[in-house]
Amino acid sequence: MTNDHDVVISGASLAGCTAAILLARRGVRVALLERRSDPDAYKVLCTHSITANAHPVLDELGLIPALEKAGALHNDARWYTRWGWIEPRSAPEGPELPYGYNVRRSTLDPLIRARAAETPGVDLLLGHRVTGLVREAGRAVGVHASTPQGDREIRARLVVGADGKDSAVAKFAEVPTTLHENTRFGYLAHFRNLPLQGGIGQTWFLEPDMAYAFPNDDGVTVLAVLPDKKRLPAFKEDLEGSFLEFVRALPEAPPIDSAERISKIIGTVDYPLVTREPTAPGLALIGDAALTGDPLWGVGCGWALQSAHWLAEAAATAAAGRGDLDRSLAVYARTHRRRLRGHQSVAVDFAKARPFNPGERLVFSAAARDESMARHMYMFAARLIGPLRFLNPAALAKAAAVNIRHRSAGVSPAR
Structure with a gap:
């Protein structure tokens, strides 16, 4: 099979851009499709935090200097519990605690997309929405895409779905999917001049309600509430009043009334956790398309980067035509399950809005x-x-x- 590309990726956000960069550096020709036409587009509903597990991936991408320059903050943390605050600190004479970054997606997404676009071997195709899969002999061999110039077929050895929790690629491929109920809902807003204790991120475990406040780049703090759905009628009746009342009642509450809110209060009342098989013949899923965690843990960005890295490591050689692709995808699938399914099982259980076990x-x-x-x-x-x-x-x-x-x-x- 002769193609213009070895891999076609649907979705040019964190997972898709990371996979494109790392695959191309390994000699793979990549078509990176993004349904939005604006290169500066970004995900709005997000914790805006990258956990420390993804730091090595950011380092391999070469993004850390750019993130530091853009004002991304090391994501230290403290957590409120009924027993008091948990405040992790480095051990005396020990190494610094590992860290990731708090950075707004309006800063992060254009940055990583630009890095992908300038990577030799990556063709960034904006305004390309995947409308179906090209199949031969029971496997994916490309995609159909709607573009500003009309419909287009793009063939490749490997199709990658990096298109989020509602992945169209996964639906077209009929990938087995499990939805887990989340009995919390969530709303967040961005604030300026909202000081936090110690200047670091705060999370409140209120059993069953949750909240967090994360300082971000450019002096902006992301403040989110994740209550039990029993509180939903009050929020539907008066979103702003309920949001503010919830925050004011937090132990050591941030001084929200003296802060400047610079965004709408946005959120979702139904956010199930999604678990999918990460591969199918000729196809792989990464990021939220493969596994969508509970937003209260702030793990989505980190897992997007990690899963893209695992795929590139496992499948680059075969995707370039120099190995057994099915065997490589099986390696990726095993890695994905081994590294993430345990975390997901804990998150699924805690999403029942229960007290601590x-x-x-x-x-x-x-x-x-x-x-x-x-x-x-x-x-x-x-x-x-x-x-x-x-x-x-x-x-x-x-x-x-x-x-x-x-x-x-x-x-x-x-x-």
Whole structure:
């Protein structure tokens, strides 16, 4: 099969641009399709945060100097719980805690898209919307696209869906999909002059309600509320009043009334978690198209970058015509499941808007009382360790010991 391209990617956002850059650097010819015509288009509804697990990918892309120059902030964190604040800090004489970046998508998306467009081997095709798949012998061999110049067929050895949680590519390919109910809803807004304690991101675990405030580039803070759906009628009746009332009631609430809101209050009342098979014959899914997590954890951007990196590592050689593509896609699928399905299972369970379970109560309460346990929780929140390591017997034993010492010191036991 002779094609103008080896790979065609639908979606030129974080996952699609990352995959295009990394594949092209490995000698792959890439058609990068984006349905929007504006090169500066960006995703609006987002946590605007990249977790530390994706830092190596940003480094390989060469984006870190540009992000620093654009004002992206290291995403330190502190979390409120009923036992007090969990405040991770580097160990004395130890290394700095790993970090990712808080950066608005209005800054990040055009930056990475421009980097993709200037990468040799990448053809960025704006205004190209995928309308179907080209199939031969039961496998994807290209896409049909609607363009400003009319309909077009683009053939390639590999089709990549990087087109978000409502992926058209996944639907056209009839990829098995599981939807998990999220019993929280969410709204966010952007503010200026909204100081945060310590100048770092805050998250509130209110069991079952949630909230977070993340400082971003250009002095803008993203403030989000994620209440149980039992509160939805009040928000539907008075969105602004309910949003402000919710924030004012937070422990150590940010001074929202003296801040300047510079955006609308936007959000969604129904945001299910999506889990799909990451591959099909001739096709791979990355980013939210493969797995959409709960937005309260802020993992979507990091997983978009990571999944694109895993695909490039596994499939570049075969996509260029020098290996077995099906075998390479199987390697990618195994990596994707091994690295993310455990995290997703925890998120799916927590999306039921429930209080902490016994294991979580044990670890979260200890993390509010002990610096090493706080660092342990930070490593999980940054997605640098998985749930099995987060709640392994040694961690639970240490958490129990911390809480026993706390009680022995004469403090009332945690509920």
